[in-house]
Amino acid sequence: MSGRKRSRSARWPRRLAHVALILLALAFLVAFLLLPLATVFAEAFREGLTPYLEAIRQPEARSAIRLTLLVAVIAVPLNVVFGIAAAWAMTRFEFRGKTLLGAFIDLPFSVSPVISGLVYVLLFGAQGWFGPWMEAHGIKVIYAVPGLVLATIFITLPFVARELIPLMEAQGSEEEEAARVLGASGWQMFFRVTLPNIRWALLYGVLLCNARAMGEFGAVSVVSGHIRGLTTTMPLEVEMRYNEYDYVGAFAVASLLALLALLTLAVKTLLEWRYGDEIAAHAPGGH
Amino acid sequence: MRKFIPFLIAVAGTVLAATVMAKDVTLLNASYDPTRELYRDINSAFAAQWKAQHGDSVTIQMSHGGSGKQARSVVDGLPADVVTLALAYDIDALADRGLVARDWQKRLPENASPYTSAIVFLVRKGNPKGIKDWADLVRPGVQVVTPNPKSSGGARWNFLAAWGYALKQPGGNEAKAKAYVQELYKHVPVLDTGARGATNTFAQRGIGDVLIAWENEALLAQRQLGKDKFEIVVPSVTILAEPPVSVVDANAEKHGTRAVADAYVQFLYSPQGQEIAAKNYYRPRAQDVAARYASQFPATHTFTINEVFGDWRQAQAKFFAEGAIFDQLGAGN
Numbered sequence: 001m002s003g004r005k006r007s008r009s010a011r012w013p014r015r016l017a018h019v020a021l022i023l024l025a026l027a028f029l030v031a032f033l034l035l036p037l038a039t040v041f042a043e044a045f046r047e048g049l050t051p052y053l054e055a056i057r058q059p060e061a062r063s064a065i066r067l068t069l070l071v072a073v074i075a076v077p078l079n080v081v082f083g084i085a086a087a088w089a090m091t092r093f094e095f096r097g098k099t100l101l102g103a104f105i106d107l108p109f110s111v112s113p114v115i116s117g118l119v120y121v122l123l124f125g126a127q128g129w130f131g132p133w134m135e136a137h138g139i140k141v142i143y144a145v146p147g148l149v150l151a152t153i154f155i156t157l158p159f160v161a162r163e164l165i166p167l168m169e170a171q172g173s174e175e176e177e178a179a180r181v182l183g184a185s186g187w188q189m190f191f192r193v194t195l196p197n198i199r200w201a202l203l204y205g206v207l208l209c210n211a212r213a214m215g216e217f218g219a220v221s222v223v224s225g226h227i228r229g230l231t232t233t234m235p236l237e238v239e240m241r242y243n244e245y246d247y248v249g250a251f252a253v254a255s256l257l258a259l260l261a262l263l264t265l266a267v268k269t270l271l272e273w274r275y276g277d278e279i280a281a282h283a284p285g286g287h
Numbered sequence: 288m289r290k291f292i293p294f295l296i297a298v299a300g301t302v303l304a305a306t307v308m309a310k311d312v313t314l315l316n317a318s319y320d321p322t323r324e325l326y327r328d329i330n331s332a333f334a335a336q337w338k339a340q341h342g343d344s345v346t347i348q349m350s351h352g353g354s355g356k357q358a359r360s361v362v363d364g365l366p367a368d369v370v371t372l373a374l375a376y377d378i379d380a381l382a383d384r385g386l387v388a389r390d391w392q393k394r395l396p397e398n399a400s401p402y403t404s405a406i407v408f409l410v411r412k413g414n415p416k417g418i419k420d421w422a423d424l425v426r427p428g429v430q431v432v433t434p435n436p437k438s439s440g441g442a443r444w445n446f447l448a449a450w451g452y453a454l455k456q457p458g459g460n461e462a463k464a465k466a467y468v469q470e471l472y473k474h475v476p477v478l479d480t481g482a483r484g485a486t487n488t489f490a491q492r493g494i495g496d497v498l499i500a501w502e503n504e505a506l507l508a509q510r511q512l513g514k515d516k517f518e519i520v521v522p523s524v525t526i527l528a529e530p531p532v533s534v535v536d537a538n539a540e541k542h543g544t545r546a547v548a549d550a551y552v553q554f555l556y557s558p559q560g561q562e563i564a565a566k567n568y569y570r571p572r573a574q575d576v577a578a579r580y581a582s583q584f585p586a587t588h589t590f591t592i593n594e595v596f597g598d599w600r601q602a603q604a605k606f607f608a609e610g611a612i613f614d615q616l617g618a619g620n
Contacts, residue, residue: 121363124364126362128363131363225365226351226352227315227365228349243320243323244323
């Protein structure tokens, strides 16, 4: 009797804790995610639809959008190739310095983006290590598009690899070995066995990588030189317009970035919902 | 493969350079923060004039940022043909690295400053704290917004204006000036990195009772953000800020843009250029234009940096260098 009573009285605090935790999480979500997101759109449309459309139709905005897409289109595929190669090396081979490679892949996560940008200035700037040589040969990296691409690649380097490594580690190499034994060539094995096994994780990696490539501010700000219409990506354009008292313009461009993020999220959720079972089946590590 | 990668980079670079060159003449003007609106007008007027005179179309690209940061970027390879910065020391830095001729300040009239500005106060409507002069800034309960002199050119002018005021008071001397400025920075709740950032802190975020600002920045903020919200107070004595301009010789030679770049900086001194400067709240050098805009620029006692501090190199070494007077105040931390 007394035992049952205790269990019932013990249940209440637990339920209370449940509700409190959920409310807390919800409050945080609203305060730190939904509210700022709503502000972006509210500010962007504060003067109505026409000023909004005008703001994003300006040549500077269009060039910023184009540049942002260009940088992503170069950086993301390169990081897909690198990510797969790195994950393959990390999970299929034993070699000296493997831990070191793992640490290096994580480096961009642990270094401040501003420092990453600065490093490229120190390497390729006019006063930098390779600056004079490149200047003599007419190669421009810093304060030009190549510098933006380099900085973005560096910042987004870990995303694909970090998504793939745990999965490929958990899957092991039995299926691939079986394919080889049955006579598949290296490429056949990769395209028919490995790739289908990792495709969902790869897709996550690409989505995350892309979101960061388009949204990166710190590193690209350092190497950009802020030349309007030439080396300004969307996040830089947002800052610039804000500094020019063009609040509608700033938030209009910001809203495009936010839409991009929402789209990424929607695609991810849709994939999870549509192919949830398949994803679970391919992720024995509970990924 | 090892040979292939530099080749690819070279091809990409060439393609990029070619697309830039195809657009007739392009100039890059690296400027400081509050000149965005000014150069938007100057650029279109100059492009029209150049086209009428030479038939070539010229595109002027802009890069804006803190004055010191912009100078640093040009040193690091930002391919600016022209620099229009907040203070002479930043162009001196380019001269030290051989990018600009040593005598740059003598190549153009008026110390190479085609327009000037004064350092003034922006206060909230009705001037609730009754701020009239520099002495009022250090009264108890007054919060002052000014950017960090380490990174902002405007902030250095602000600092020197305050110092000069204290020096010019009856019985004023170096020790009293230092004490006044030290007290002043105790009233600063936040040191932004740039002039525009400080304006946003004061105007948008509602921090502080008074913003020490360029006159042009204060007038622009008033126009952009509402005359009914802010008032400008001109102190009894202030510094005449002389933002200088120069062609970046090394870059203009390399790009073959010398003629356009020279014409561009000289255009700033033309009647049309002076008119545009005045419209954008910079005090014009030309007397006739200044007379027409007299109501916009209230008369006040001004001193120049050369009169009180020698020149910018000396001022920089004395006040803003590592471990110099600003660091000794302990305000930067």
